[in-house]
Amino acid sequence: xxxxxxxxxxxxxxxxxxxxxxxxxxxxxxxxxxxxxxxxxxxxxxxxxxxxxxxxxxxxxxxxxxxxxxxxxxxxxxxxxxxxxxxxxxxxx
Amino acid sequence: xxxxxxxxxxxxxxxxxxxxxxxxxxxxxxxxxxxxxxxxxxxxxxxxxxxxxxxxxxxxxxxxxxxxxxxxxxxxxxxxxxxxxxxxxxxxxxxxxxxxxxxxxxxxxxxxxxxxxxxxxxxxxxxxxxxxxxxxxxxxxxxxxxxxxxxxxxxxxxxxxxxxxxxxxxxxxxxxxxxxxxxxxxxxxxxxxxxxxxxxxxxxxxxxxxxxxxxxxxxxxxxxxxxxxxxxxxxxxxxxxxxxxxxxxxxxxxxxxxxxxxxxxxxxxxxxxxxxxxxxxxxxxxxxxxxxxxxxxxxxxxxxxxxxxxxxxxxxxxxxxxxxxxxxxxxxxxxxxxxxxxxxxxxxxxxxxxxxxxxxxxxxxxxxxxxxxxxxxxxxxxxxxxx
Numbered sequence: 001x002x003x004x005x006x007x008x009x010x011x012x013x014x015x016x017x018x019x020x021x022x023x024x025x026x027x028x029x030x031x032x033x034x035x036x037x038x039x040x041x042x043x044x045x046x047x048x049x050x051x052x053x054x055x056x057x058x059x060x061x062x063x064x065x066x067x068x069x070x071x072x073x074x075x076x077x078x079x080x081x082x083x084x085x086x087x088x089x090x091x092x093x
Numbered sequence: 094x095x096x097x098x099x100x101x102x103x104x105x106x107x108x109x110x111x112x113x114x115x116x117x118x119x120x121x122x123x124x125x126x127x128x129x130x131x132x133x134x135x136x137x138x139x140x141x142x143x144x145x146x147x148x149x150x151x152x153x154x155x156x157x158x159x160x161x162x163x164x165x166x167x168x169x170x171x172x173x174x175x176x177x178x179x180x181x182x183x184x185x186x187x188x189x190x191x192x193x194x195x196x197x198x199x200x201x202x203x204x205x206x207x208x209x210x211x212x213x214x215x216x217x218x219x220x221x222x223x224x225x226x227x228x229x230x231x232x233x234x235x236x237x238x239x240x241x242x243x244x245x246x247x248x249x250x251x252x253x254x255x256x257x258x259x260x261x262x263x264x265x266x267x268x269x270x271x272x273x274x275x276x277x278x279x280x281x282x283x284x285x286x287x288x289x290x291x292x293x294x295x296x297x298x299x300x301x302x303x304x305x306x307x308x309x310x311x312x313x314x315x316x317x318x319x320x321x322x323x324x325x326x327x328x329x330x331x332x333x334x335x336x337x338x339x340x341x342x343x344x345x346x347x348x349x350x351x352x353x354x355x356x357x358x359x360x361x362x363x364x365x366x367x368x369x370x371x372x373x374x375x376x377x378x379x380x381x382x383x384x385x386x387x388x389x390x391x392x393x394x395x396x397x398x399x400x401x402x403x404x405x406x407x408x409x410x411x412x413x414x415x416x417x418x419x420x421x422x423x424x425x426x427x428x429x430x431x432x433x434x435x436x437x438x439x440x441x442x443x444x445x446x447x448x449x450x451x452x453x454x455x456x457x458x459x460x461x462x463x464x465x466x467x468x469x470x471x472x473x474x475x476x477x478x479x480x
Contacts, residue, residue, distance in 0.1 A: 030130055032130040033243075036243035036247075037244065039352065042397075043397070046397075076372055080395035081396050082392070083325070083381050083385060084392035086377060086378065086381050086396065087378070087381050087385055
């Protein structure tokens with residue numbers, strides 16, 4: 001549990017539902033800005049866990065349909081890779 | 094959407110939002126239009142660094158002033174943008190570079206930037222994981238730093254709105270209305286805004302806006318070059334706090350993100366001119382080769398993300414800042430060549446004061462950054478660019 005709220009949505013960066021709702025209540029409803037101010041989806045899971053939940057929170061709070069909310073860009077690599085593997089000095093674990 | 098404004102700013106990156114904020118603060122009725130979301134063009138893709146360590150008087154002085162602005166920016170904007178003075182450390186691999194560092198340091202000191210030469214041992218104290226044996230000396234300025242680009246753009250925009258500015262995202266400029274060489278308005282996909290003053294802060298896309306105003310696309314020859322970054326998982330704070338760069342190693346650098354402690358890794362490999370933003374595997378291999386030579390322990394850290402953005406480069410890597418003499422009411426602040434974020438507070442203030450008061454107290458050398466220098470075939474010494 002985080003001291004900033006009750007329910008964690010982004011486990012990588014410990015962002016709670018309360019923090020997301022607080023931003024939306026301030027008028028920040030664009031997932032691109034919510035992502036960057038709270039660092040949602042920028043951790044090791046690449047947003048696989050949290051982004052769908054963030055979309056449903058935005059949809060619920062703003063009355064938008066989830067289909068109208070565009071997914072933020074997915075960055076490579078899809079899963080974290082040790083640098084040693086990429087520079088050819090280590091085998092993948 | 095508003096149908097008229099004193100000033101329309103085109104481009105919602107750090108430069109555009111800073112200009113909008115400073116204009117609103119001076120009482121101007123300002124509208125900012127951005128074709129995507131704020132910051133998406135270049136600012137949100139940058140490596141967060143803020144430095145005075147240039148190799149010419151104009152850029153050193155402008156950045157010295159900017160550091161003073163950055164120090165007070167969180168308080169001024171009422172929002173913590175996480176500016177930290179963690180320094181920039183350049184590293185020499187040859188005696189020739191050590192000599193060049195000494196010359197740079199003289200120049201920095203002359204204009205008030207407290208850069209100094211340090212030993213590899215001192216460098217290792219500052220960056221505990223550094224492969225110090227590879228280097229002969231460091232060019233170190235502890236007053237350089239870094240800030241959070243997301244929060245900075247958000248804070249400029251938020252404060253600008255509080256002061257009465259209107260900001261329209263997802264709004265694309267389709268034409269600039271010019272009559273008798275005077276700005277009359279801006280057409281967008283969401284309607285037309287009447288105005289006498291337009292600021293082109295579109296950086297990589299600035300030539301497209303110039304063309305809409307009837308100027309030749311090559312009049313200010315800004316070209317987009319694709320640069321990239323790799324970000325690792327967070328590591329313990331305090332390991333690589335400054336930006337660390339041995340320029341001889343293809344301008345490669347590493348810096349610990351002041352927000353989450355991940356390591357940002359960049360290098361000089363660029364592609365372009367292009368508007369393509371697809372990350373490349375070649376870059377990943379190149380940047381990590383150098384990053385692990387600077388910090389060998391990075392081998393044991395995971396890469397989380399890789400992305401691309403543009404250096405909007407001019408032929409001398411200095412931005413075009415000022416008034417366009419051919420069209421009354423047309424201003425530009427673009428072509429930052431990788432230095433837009435660090436310069437944003439001072440540049441926004443200078444342009445806003447130029448528009449409202451006709452002059453500025455910001456130590457910005459208008460002649461140096463003159464947008465007309467290219468057509469005169471007059472280039473400045475190349476601004477010191479890394480990554």
